[in-house]
Amino acid sequence: MKKDVLEIRLSGTGGQGMILAGIILGEAAAIYDDLHALQSQSYGPEARGGASKSEVIISHEDIQYPRVTRPNLLLALSQRACDAYHSDLLEDSFLLVDSIRVKKLPKGAKYKIYKIPFCKIAKEITGREITTNIIALGAVNQVLEAVTFESLEKALLKRVPKGTEEMNLKSLYAGADAIKNYKDK
Amino acid sequence: MKKDVLEIRLSGTGGQGMILAGIILGEAAAIYDDLHALQSQSYGPEARGGASKSEVIISHEDIQYPRVTRPNLLLALSQRACDAYHSDLLEDSFLLVDSIRVKKLPKGAKYKIYKIPFCKIAKEITGREITTNIIALGAVNQVLEAVTFESLEKALLKRVPKGTEEMNLKSLYAGADAIKNYKDK
Numbered sequence: 001m002k003k004d005v006l007e008i009r010l011s012g013t014g015g016q017g018m019i020l021a022g023i024i025l026g027e028a029a030a031i032y033d034d035l036h037a038l039q040s041q042s043y044g045p046e047a048r049g050g051a052s053k054s055e056v057i058i059s060h061e062d063i064q065y066p067r068v069t070r071p072n073l074l075l076a077l078s079q080r081a082c083d084a085y086h087s088d089l090l091e092d093s094f095l096l097v098d099s100i101r102v103k104k105l106p107k108g109a110k111y112k113i114y115k116i117p118f119c120k121i122a123k124e125i126t127g128r129e130i131t132t133n134i135i136a137l138g139a140v141n142q143v144l145e146a147v148t149f150e151s152l153e154k155a156l157l158k159r160v161p162k163g164t165e166e167m168n169l170k171s172l173y174a175g176a177d178a179i180k181n182y183k184d185k
Numbered sequence: 186m187k188k189d190v191l192e193i194r195l196s197g198t199g200g201q202g203m204i205l206a207g208i209i210l211g212e213a214a215a216i217y218d219d220l221h222a223l224q225s226q227s228y229g230p231e232a233r234g235g236a237s238k239s240e241v242i243i244s245h246e247d248i249q250y251p252r253v254t255r256p257n258l259l260l261a262l263s264q265r266a267c268d269a270y271h272s273d274l275l276e277d278s279f280l281l282v283d284s285i286r287v288k289k290l291p292k293g294a295k296y297k298i299y300k301i302p303f304c305k306i307a308k309e310i311t312g313r314e315i316t317t318n319i320i321a322l323g324a325v326n327q328v329l330e331a332v333t334f335e336s337l338e339k340a341l342l343k344r345v346p347k348g349t350e351e352m353n354l355k356s357l358y359a360g361a362d363a364i365k366n367y368k369d370k
Contacts, residue, residue: 030228
């Protein structure tokens with residue numbers, strides 16, 4: 001990881017697997033990449049409204065303030081999540097949205113926006129949307145270079161159900177490829 | 186919940202499901218009991234050493250300081266976890282240990298200790314230790330009265346795999362019963 005600290009916010013609707021994606025990223029960083037990590041979910045009124053977020057802080061040092069305040073990256077898989085959480089993004093940060101689910105983007109944004117059809121890619125790979133979170137995780141890590149993909153693979157394989165390993169690995173790298181091949185339209 | 190704020194630390198070895206137990210408790214509080222909750226895992230060197238912890242803060246108000254510093258309760262399912270995390274416990278707090286896995290208890294403790302064979306109860310109920318975390322969760326909630334059992338049931342059923350609902354509900358209430366019927370030896 002090049003930066004000293006990375007603050008990452010993964011958001012969507014409940015049931016889109018944002019917590020699992022955050023746990024895998026945190027474990028990749030701390031257990032396999034020898035970094036410090038803190039992964040958290042705070043639930044307030046917006047959780048009852050259907051928006052869901054999961055946060056990961058990754059650092060070379062012990063993490064003193066455990067709350068994400070200036071995210072380097074926001075992933076938003078739903079319009080409601082994008083609306084609720086984009087306002088903290090700074091100039092040199094990144095917004096990754098599901099291009100099919102998030103049609104209304106923040107106006108006048110000075111950060112880089114990636115519009116990627118995560119849920120469509122998931123359907124192409126698995127026939128269902130279930131691995132959307134893992135595709136998004138691959139994209140997030142390709143943008144930030146937060147952890148090595150070797151560590152991310154290990155953490156992923158420890159957390160996904162038996163029999164789904166290959167599907168999840170394909171999803172992870174499909175997400176990374178979506179960033180590598182990204183052309184802004 | 187009677188207290189204004191509860192700080193709860195669930196610890197064991199990696200793979201004992203402490204994160205899932207924390208998530209279920211946090212969701213029960215925030216989504217079904219109309220409280221605020223924050224659930225987190227921080228990974229440092231002890232994660233690589235095999236101790237694993239998951240923390241939950243539950244509050245009637247918005248949570249300002251998101252780190253557990255004075256836990257009202259520590260659950261320790263392994264000796265290593267008990268050794269690593271018991272020192273923050275205050276006088277009026279609770280320590281719940283797996284009585285088979287944790288043989289060496291903190292000396293001179295002024296808090297209440299419950300010694301319960303969580304993993305043995307799990308084997309009796311399911312033949313395997315897989316639901317030890319849910320049994321412990323039932324016990325934790327029985328001690329603290331953190332959330333209603335109605336909400337805890339709902340949150341549990343949303344998170345466990347299909348087909349395991351009954352086994353998990355039985356485990357939850359077996360944990361609660363272990364506290365209700367507890368006799369200190």
